Amino acid sequence: MIWMIFAGLLLMGLGALYFLRPDLVWKYTEQWKSYRADEPSDFYRLNTKIGGAVFFLVGLAGLIFSFFPL
Known part of the structure; x- marks a missing residue:
């Protein structure tokens, strides 16, 4: 459980x-x-933001499921 919270x-x-x-x-x-x-392209920024949102949601799901297992 601790490693799931940390992850x-x-x-x-x-x-x-x-x-x-x-x-x-x-x-x-x-x-x-x-x-x-000199700076990232708009396509790179969009893809990085989408990836960041996915990372955040997966981390949030892991945090929630560590406290409330199925």
Whole structure:
């Protein structure tokens, strides 16, 4: 149960970061791959926000199911 709570909180934190700050995620994970890119594309931002929302929801589900198992 403890690991499920920790995993849920971790996924929720990462999901919030990906959703709220996709530019920061791009800076640390993708910017070094391109010498001409100054900022992430709109497509990257959209996909990162969608992924962040999914991470957050999966983390929330894990947190809820750790307290109320089926």
